[in-house]
Amino acid sequence: MLRLVAIHRLARTFADCTGGNVMMIFALALPIVVGAGAFGVETTYLYYKRTELQSAADASAHAAASERRSGGTVGEVAQVAFAVARDNGFAGTAADIAVFAPPESGAFAGEDAVEVQLDKSERRFFTAVFFDDTIPMSARAVAQFRTGATACVLALDQTAQQAILVSGNASTRFIGCSVMANSNASNAVELKGSARMEAPCVISGGGIVAGSGLTLTTCQKPIIQAPPVADPFRARAQPNLTGACQSSSGPTLSPGRYCSGLRLSGDVTLSPGVYAISGGDLRVSANARISGVGVTLFLDSNVQMDINGNATLDLSAPTTGPYAGMLIFGDRDSGGTTVLNGTAASRLTGAIYMPKRTVRYLGNYSGNDGCTQVVANRIEWSGSTTVAVNCSKYGMEDVAALALVQLVE
Numbered sequence: 001m002l003r004l005v006a007i008h009r010l011a012r013t014f015a016d017c018t019g020g021n022v023m024m025i026f027a028l029a030l031p032i033v034v035g036a037g038a039f040g041v042e043t044t045y046l047y048y049k050r051t052e053l054q055s056a057a058d059a060s061a062h063a064a065a066s067e068r069r070s071g072g073t074v075g076e077v078a079q080v081a082f083a084v085a086r087d088n089g090f091a092g093t094a095a096d097i098a099v100f101a102p103p104e105s106g107a108f109a110g111e112d113a114v115e116v117q118l119d120k121s122e123r124r125f126f127t128a129v130f131f132d133d134t135i136p137m138s139a140r141a142v143a144q145f146r147t148g149a150t151a152c153v154l155a156l157d158q159t160a161q162q163a164i165l166v167s168g169n170a171s172t173r174f175i176g177c178s179v180m181a182n183s184n185a186s187n188a189v190e191l192k193g194s195a196r197m198e199a200p201c202v203i204s205g206g207g208i209v210a211g212s213g214l215t216l217t218t219c220q221k222p223i224i225q226a227p228p229v230a231d232p233f234r235a236r237a238q239p240n241l242t243g244a245c246q247s248s249s250g251p252t253l254s255p256g257r258y259c260s261g262l263r264l265s266g267d268v269t270l271s272p273g274v275y276a277i278s279g280g281d282l283r284v285s286a287n288a289r290i291s292g293v294g295v296t297l298f299l300d301s302n303v304q305m306d307i308n309g310n311a312t313l314d315l316s317a318p319t320t321g322p323y324a325g326m327l328i329f330g331d332r333d334s335g336g337t338t339v340l341n342g343t344a345a346s347r348l349t350g351a352i353y354m355p356k357r358t359v360r361y362l363g364n365y366s367g368n369d370g371c372t373q374v375v376a377n378r379i380e381w382s383g384s385t386t387v388a389v390n391c392s393k394y395g396m397e398d399v400a401a402l403a404l405v406q407l408v409e
Contacts, residue, residue, distance in 0.1 A: 049122055050137055056088040057139035058407055060097070061116040065143035065405045068101050068114050071230030077101050081116050092120045103142055106409055113144040113408065142409035149201055151401035152177035152387045154375045156355055158205065158228055161185045166213075167192040168382040174199040175370065177389035178218075180401035181205060182228035189222075195382075203401050223402065232375060232399045233353050237322065238332065239276045239298040255295075261303065264288055270295045270315070274323060277303050284342075286310040296323040301334040307341040309362070316368060317350025317395055324395035325373075330354035335377070348372055349394055367391075373399055 064081035072080065078099040085097060096119045102108070103115035121134040152174050155163035163183035166172060178201040181188040186207040191197060191214055200218035202208055208222040216222070245259035251266070255273025261280020270292030278300035284290060286308040292315050299305065305328075307313065317327040327350030330338065337358045340348065342365060349367030352359060354376040361381045366372040370388030373396060389398070 046122060046135060046137075050139070052089050053118055053120060053137055054139040054141070056085045056090040057116050057118045057141040059088045060085040060090075060118070061114055061141035061143040062405055062407060064099060064101070064114040064116060065145050066227065068112075069145040069230060069405060070228045071234060074099075074101050077114060081114070085116070085118060090118055090120070092118065096120055106142060108142050108144055108408060111144065112146065113142055115140070115142045115409075140409070141407060143405055144408045145405045148402040148404045149178050149180075149203065149400075150176075150389055150398040151180040151203075152373055152389060152399070153179045153379055153381075154229070154232070154373075154399055154401065155181040155183065155188075155377065155379050156231055156375065157377045158182045158184060160378055161187050162190050162380075163378050164189045165192065165378075165380045166190070166195040166197050166382070167380070168195060169193075169384070170195045170197075170382045171384040172197045172381055173386045175386065175388040176200065177387065177399075178203055178401045180226075180229065201401070226402060229400050229402070231355055232397070233326070233351070233355075236326065236329070236353075239274045239296070239323075239329065241276050241278060241300060264290050272318065274298060276300065279303075281306055284308060284311045284313065288312070290315065292316070294318045296326050296329060298329045299331060299338070301331045302336065303331070303334075304336055305338045305340070307339065309341045310343060311341070311346075312343045313346045313348060315348055315350075319393070319395035325391075325397060326351050326353060328352045328354070330357050330376075332356060338376075351375060351396060368394065371396060375399060 060081045063084040064077045067080040068077045081099045082094055082097050098117040100115040102110050103113055118139045120137050122137060123134050157163050160183050163181040179199050180203040182205045184206040187209045188204040188206040189202055190209040196213045198215040201223055203223040203226050205226055205228050207224050241257055243257045246254060246256040248258055248262050252269045254271050255275055258277045259279045262277050263283045265285035265288050267289045272294030274296045276298045281303055282305045284307040288311040290313045295315050296317060315327060317325050327348060332355050335356045337360055338354055339360045340363055342363045344364045346363055346365040347367050349371050351373040356377050358378040359374055359376040361383055363383045364385055366385045366387045370386050371391035371394050372387050
């Protein structure tokens with residue numbers, strides 16, 4: 001009996017000692033357990049903040065690429081990128097965002113794309129017990145804009161009614177290239193009367209009024225409410241009006257500065273080069289025959305064109321150099337209307353670029369192999385002709401009519 005009592009007391013003593021050890025071990029382990037849990041919570045929070053920063057970078061790059069596609073300058077693109085990043089939770093300053101258009105690194109360096117880099121620092125919570133610095137974070141995104149369709153005719157005005165007007169008995173056919181108006185008006189593109197037009201697609205920033213006169217060969221129906229596209233020639237420098245004034249008389253003219261306009265009659269050959277015309281209009285008399293290869297006509301402020309309908313023009317743009325593919329270049333700061341006329345034997349091969357003017361195309365002709373482009377503020381077409389694409393051999397580049405924006409990095 002005494003043995004049983006002794007054994008019981010020994011067991012109680014052991015239990016009391018064991019309980020104390022468990023409490024001591026628990027007390028020692030508690031900070032580690034709490035620290036590990038706190039570290040897990042902080043890690044989860046930082047992962048969320050990194051995801052949030054990347055989402056802001058993605059949205060910023062997409063919006064910036066859309067702005068660049070529409071013709072925004074690098075400064076305007078940067079402003080859009082910063083504003084959209086802020087709208088998507090980015091709390092940094094303008095110094096914490098870097099915008100490159102085009103990207104300077106990566107797989108899309110130098111291409112039609114915009115790169116956005118966001119940087120910020122997050123303060124520590126539980127790990128501040130061990131570290132006294134902040135946690136740097138960064139996110140990078142690249143959005144590319146690609147051409148979804150090309151145009152032979154592009155009207156740049158973003159609000160005008162009838163930005164592209166095809167009227168009268170016109171019968172125009174566009175092969176492999178579409179018709180695009182940036183205008184958001186309900187009748188941004190309009191066919192009137194018995195006019196007919198055939199094109200792969202007709203694209204409008206607003207609406208299209210066409211009726212039965214429109215035939216589409218690629219699109220099932222016109223594309224409306226499309227985002228505007230940039231001026232394709234915005235990077236081309238205007239010719240410099242310097243040098244001595246040239247004489248406009250004689251059967252062969254040389255490129256240079258024509259200070260009192262340019263009046264052409266009879267048979268005249270224009271030698272290759274840039275003809276900068278100021279101080280008067282460009283006039284082509286009836287029955288005149290004007291020819292030239294590698295020619296660019298620059299119309300300075302308020303200089304207009306007056307081409308008699310009985311004149312024959314056979315002009316083509318340079319195929320190389322700074323004005324490759326550019327046949328007629330209108331001053332970017334002057335408006336008005338430029339009328340293109342001539343006999344059915346006429347050829348205007350190259351781009352007709354009038355960013356602030358209305359171009360009224362009256363002739364029943366285009367260019368060699370159909371290679372004519374018209375990019376203007378507004379365009380009125382009442383002649384009957386066929387216009388084509390794939391004109392690189394004449395120095396011409398494709399004009400984007402529909403650009404798609406996509407995140408690529």
